Amino acid sequence: MGTRAPLPLVEPEPYGFLYLGLHVDEPQKAPLYHQSESRRRAATHLVEAARELEHRPDVHSTRVFRTHLVPPLSGAPRHDLAMLIRTTRVDDLAGVRDSDPVRALGGTELLAGSNAARIGDTEPDEEATEDAVILFNHFTSAGDADPVEAWLGLTDWYTSTIGVDNSTALRPIDDGSEFALVNYVRLRSNPPRFLLNQLLRPSFHRVVRGTLKRNELRALPGFYRMIR
Numbered sequence: 001m002g003t004r005a006p007l008p009l010v011e012p013e014p015y016g017f018l019y020l021g022l023h024v025d026e027p028q029k030a031p032l033y034h035q036s037e038s039r040r041r042a043a044t045h046l047v048e049a050a051r052e053l054e055h056r057p058d059v060h061s062t063r064v065f066r067t068h069l070v071p072p073l074s075g076a077p078r079h080d081l082a083m084l085i086r087t088t089r090v091d092d093l094a095g096v097r098d099s100d101p102v103r104a105l106g107g108t109e110l111l112a113g114s115n116a117a118r119i120g121d122t123e124p125d126e127e128a129t130e131d132a133v134i135l136f137n138h139f140t141s142a143g144d145a146d147p148v149e150a151w152l153g154l155t156d157w158y159t160s161t162i163g164v165d166n167s168t169a170l171r172p173i174d175d176g177s178e179f180a181l182v183n184y185v186r187l188r189s190n191p192p193r194f195l196l197n198q199l200l201r202p203s204f205h206r207v208v209r210g211t212l213k214r215n216e217l218r219a220l221p222g223f224y225r226m227i228r
Contacts, residue, residue: 008159012115015060016087017170018097019136019182020107021079022046028078033067039080046081046105047228053101058092059085065134065224069191076220077110077138084184090114093173110138111182113172116148119155120166122186124226132226133187135194141180143216147171150215151183157207162197163188180217191223 024042033039043066050062065082083105087096093112096102124132139147151169158164170182187194198204212219 008119008165009155010118010120012118013086013168014089015115016090016093016096016173017111017113017115018083018085018087018093018102018109019111019113019170020083020085020102020105021077021110022081022083022105022107024080029072031069031072033069033080035066039066043081043227046083049101049105050083050085050228053085056096056099056101058088058096060088061086062228063226064228065136065226067222068133068225069223071195071221073220075140075218077136077222079108082110082136082224083107090173109176111170111172111177111179112174113170113177113182115168116171116181117152117169118167119159119164122166122168122184124186133190134224134226135185135187135191136222136224137183137185138179138220138222139181139183140178140218140220141216142218145215145217147181147215147217150211150217151181153211154208157203161201161203162194187223 022042024039025036043064046064050064053059053062063084067080070076070078085096087093097109097112141147148169148171164185167183167185172179
């Protein structure tokens with residue numbers, strides 16, 4: 001038997017990550033999110049707030065997303081907008097998450113953590129930012145298995161079978177997150193095509209669902225458009 005090729009991992013990012021979800025309209029049940037006027041106004045405000053946050057020395061960068069599609073899975077986050085704040089260091093997370101500008105956003109903290117592992121570069125080119133389709137996959141855990149190890153066990157399938165060339169796995173730094181891991185990916189195709197490309201493959205049910213079941217993990221995906 002030949003030696004298995006190593007996983008295409010790259011050095012994790014050194015920053016802290018604060019992932020927030022923001023509700024604007026009443027939570028909806030339909031998977032596809034439409035742009036209401038209130039959501040547009042809130043998105044404009046959030047982009048402005050993100051720019052202001054980047055003036056802080058403890059903030060490295062910010063990203064803003066609007067929700068595009070959330071599969072009808074129980075427990076999946078169903079916010080209208082999201083923000084991902086990279087702090088200059090992981091140790092800066094506490095100060096940023098408790099700062100007045102972040103508290104004023106009124107968002108729900110989905111995860112405060114660090115980059116545990118990474119494939120490729122999830123950040124798009126600046127000129128392609130508004131066209132970037134991002135998958136955030138939120139993992140809950142009912143057991144003691146290491147979710148990062150489980151994620152690493154799926155990396156080979158996603159890169160070789162589905163053609164994913166980037167992925168950033170975030171692990172919470174404390175018990176404040178309801179998610180054991182949040183993984184995000186910049187997609188090369190639209191969400192329906194990406195989902196079908198998995199679900200129609202028998203190996204998906206054997207490899208992906210099998211790995212999640214053995215590790216007592218549940219994946220709750222959501223698809224977003226990056227607007228900043």
